[in-house]
Amino acid sequence: MISDVLKLLRLDVLMRPVMPIGGWYLRVSPRMITCREFNDFIYDYVEGDLTEKQVILFQRHMRVCPMCRNFLKTYIAAYKAESHILPYEDIDVPNAVPQDLIDAILDVRGNQNK
Amino acid sequence: MSGTSENTPKNKTDDDPSLIETSPLISHDHFMNVVNANYGRYIKRAYGYVKCQSLAEDAVQDGILSAYRKLNAVRDINALNSWINRIITHKALDVLRKNKRMPDFYADIDDIVSYNSAGLLNAPLWAEMSTPEQDIMKKENLQRLNKAIEELPDIYRIPLLMKDHEEFSIIEISEMLEISESNAKVRIHRARMKLKLSLGKYFFPYQNGGKS
Numbered sequence: 300m301i302s303d304v305l306k307l308l309r310l311d312v313l314m315r316p317v318m319p320i321g322g323w324y325l326r327v328s329p330r331m332i333t334c335r336e337f338n339d340f341i342y343d344y345v346e347g348d349l350t351e352k353q354v355i356l357f358q359r360h361m362r363v364c365p366m367c368r369n370f371l372k373t374y375i376a377a378y379k380a381e382s383h384i385l386p387y388e389d390i391d392v393p394n395a396v397p398q399d400l401i402d403a404i405l406d407v408r409g410n411q412n413k
Numbered sequence: 414m415s416g417t418s419e420n421t422p423k424n425k426t427d428d429d430p431s432l433i434e435t436s437p438l439i440s441h442d443h444f445m446n447v448v449n450a451n452y453g454r455y456i457k458r459a460y461g462y463v464k465c466q467s468l469a470e471d472a473v474q475d476g477i478l479s480a481y482r483k484l485n486a487v488r489d490i491n492a493l494n495s496w497i498n499r500i501i502t503h504k505a506l507d508v509l510r511k512n513k514r515m516p517d518f519y520a521d522i523d524d525i526v527s528y529n530s531a532g533l534l535n536a537p538l539w540a541e542m543s544t545p546e547q548d549i550m551k552k553e554n555l556q557r558l559n560k561a562i563e564e565l566p567d568i569y570r571i572p573l574l575m576k577d578h579e580e581f582s583i584i585e586i587s588e589m590l591e592i593s594e595s596n597a598k599v600r601i602h603r604a605r606m607k608l609k610l611s612l613g614k615y616f617f618p619y620q621n622g623g624k625s
Contacts, residue, residue, distance in 0.1 A: 334534035338526060342602040366534045370526075377609035382577040384555055386562045387457040392466065394453040400474045401445075404481050408441060 462505040476501035516567035518592045569604035
């Protein structure tokens with residue numbers, strides 16, 4: 300019964316184990332987003348593209364939902380690691396510019412200087 | 414009234430003589446130095462897109478040549494390397510198109526995270542991170558990361574590399590891949606989630622076994 304009502308109000312996230320700080324403040328807060336919406340926000344949150352209002356909604360969900368909190372934390376960790384590396388460090392590639400290419404460039408240069 | 418209707422010449426083509434005759438900001442030698450110093454890196458980047466060494470080399474050589482032809486367009490000497498990188502990315506995408514290997518970006522996206530009917534996360538508990546961040550940058554973990562990126566399907570890997578490694582904007586990515594901006598964003602987001610999941614068992618060992 301109660302769960303149906305909460306679902307209707309989109310507040311059923313409150314049935315999860317809640318951080319002690321959540322409590323009263325969160326129960327009376329007017330809007331709560333779902334985990335799905337939270338996930339849709341993550342990209343823009345990480346890129347810093349959310350509006351102030353959206354950030355408030357985002358963080359409010361994060362405070363009551365430990366799953367999403369950890370989800371975001373690991374997402375950011377993976378993102379940080381991934382964006383700071385150059386992939387394919389271990390594949391073997393020629394490091395010297397091949398002679399064909401040098402010749403072709405000199406060709407272009409010759410034409411330009413004509 | 415600004416009155417002066419300047420006739421800005423439309424000299425955008427590669428071989429327009431008026432472009433070539435202006436004195437270039439970047440000398441031949443400087444260009445060659447930059448290319449020499451970065452050639453291996455260029456190939457690795459291109460390899461990220463085409464996943465084939467000979468195609469990657471084609472794209473890189475093509476890109477360097479066409480960069481050299483358009484050298485006068487460069488306005489900032491420090492931007493030369495990233496500018497060449499971008500041209501090579503364009504060429505790599507061209508190579509994919511030519512070989513009909515451009516992935517279908519409108520194919521369905523597989524669900525990575527599952528929700529219940531009310532839109533709440535269904536997954537078992539996502540436990541706290543157990544690996545300190547500096548450990549993620551250790552060598553063996555970097556190799557795992559490399560492997561995880563390599564194993565991403567094309568539809569996720571290509572936009573991810575463009576966004577996080579070449580720093581293209583979403584608008585540029587959506588133009589180059591001929592997809593909508595929101596589609597591009599979703600692809601990149603999915604790519605990061607997939608990476609997170611495939612790295613999960615090394616970096617966050619409890620995330621899928623929270624219940625057991």
